[in-house]
Amino acid sequence: MSCYTRRLGDLLPANPTGADKRVLDRAIRRVLGVQDAHCPEVWAKVKERRGDPTFDAEVRAEMEREA
Numbered sequence: 001m002s003c004y005t006r007r008l009g010d011l012l013p014a015n016p017t018g019a020d021k022r023v024l025d026r027a028i029r030r031v032l033g034v035q036d037a038h039c040p041e042v043w044a045k046v047k048e049r050r051g052d053p054t055f056d057a058e059v060r061a062e063m064e065r066e067a
Helices: 020-034 039-049 055-065
Strands: none
Touching: 020 039, 039 055
8 A cells, every 4th residue: 555645635535445545546646657656756746746736636537537
């Protein structure tokens, strides 16, 4: 499991399951184009884009596509 998903609770449902966290992780990696990166690398890129409202929208759209 990714080390950063616990910091992104606003993108997860209330009482998220492990499956919810995996969906979020895959969505973020696709949006950022870093599928094979290690957790610290992904988290650094997430922090760069976190204030951008389009980032959240892109991640949510990716999560919906997988659902």
